[in-house]
């Protein structure tokens with residue numbers, strides 16, 4: 001199949017693209033900076049998608065995986081307007097011309113804003129989402145109006161290069177720093193290999209229709225157990241102080257709908273894989289230094 005991946009220099013896209021290439025698929029990737037992927041079936045197109053759609057010299061694309069975005073929180077409205085809204089509008093325009101079977105859009109659990117339910121399903125109310133979450137939701141709607149779009153509402157995605165809570169804990173544990181953990185039930189994470197797995201499964205099933213899925217690892221643990229597991233895997237000497245906190249995240253993500261088509265990895269296996277990959281990428285860097 002031929003995949004067009006926007007935001008191909010992001011760590012999630014990098015992970016997904018490498019898996020697609022191993023499967024024998026062709027991948028066109030768009031970003032402003034070079035993703036550094038060298039493969040005979042990969043073509044990098046340097047383009048600023050916030051300015052205009054990208055003209056392709058190809059007759060057809062089977063699937064667009066739309067990952068390009070400003071993914072950090074607390075950026076300005078103008079930044080999100082360009083990087084998330086106009087950029088996604090341009091991707092929608094490209095989809096109208098290229099007529100892929102579907103656009104798979106990496107959306108975010110942030111579309112919901114404050115989650116007041118104990119279990120976050122796809123149909124809970126969206127309450128006061130911050131600008132980032134609002135623009136990801138707007139992007140979902142823009143794409144659904146112009147093409148066939150499947151939105152994956154993702155929590156923190158872990159892999160080498162990630163930048164969320166799990167990543168910050170990993171680096172503190174590596175430095176043997178003391179940690180204070182506010183304990184709460186936890187399933188707010190997914191490994192990048194499951195993003196690939198979901199996309200592959202959708203293509204295999206021919207699941208091409210406007211839809212929205214919450215995404216997270218399988219199973220539930222606690223934030224304290226996440227830290228203990230990572231500490232053991234890293235052989236860290238960090239001291240961990242556990243506190244109960246009334247403002248700690250208390251909801252869990254429901255991936256029940258996703259489970260009807262794809263079973264993600266267990267949360268503990270996802271964390272173990274993440275730590276293993278982080279350790280070996282650091283070893284590789286040391287060897288090359």
Ligand SMILES: NC(=O)c1ccc[n+]([C@@H]2O[C@H](COP(=O)([O-])OP(=O)(O)OC[C@H]3O[C@@H](n4cnc5c(N)ncnc54)[C@H](OP(=O)(O)O)[C@@H]3O)[C@@H](O)[C@H]2O)c1
Pocket residue numbers: 006007008009010011012013030031032033034047048049050051066067068069070071072083087106107108109136154155156157158162163164
């Ligand atoms: N990271 C997470 O935990 C997480 C969670 C939920 C959802 N998501 C979503 O997953 C996607 C990837 O997230 P990430 O954290 O990996 O993002 P990231 O590291 O910030 O990467 C963003 C990507 O978008 C590209 N991009 C941004 N502006 C562009 C423009 N004007 N033209 C072309 N490309 C542009 C960047 O490429 P250049 O800068 O090279 O142009 C980069 O490849 C995003 O859609 C994000 O909203 C991520």
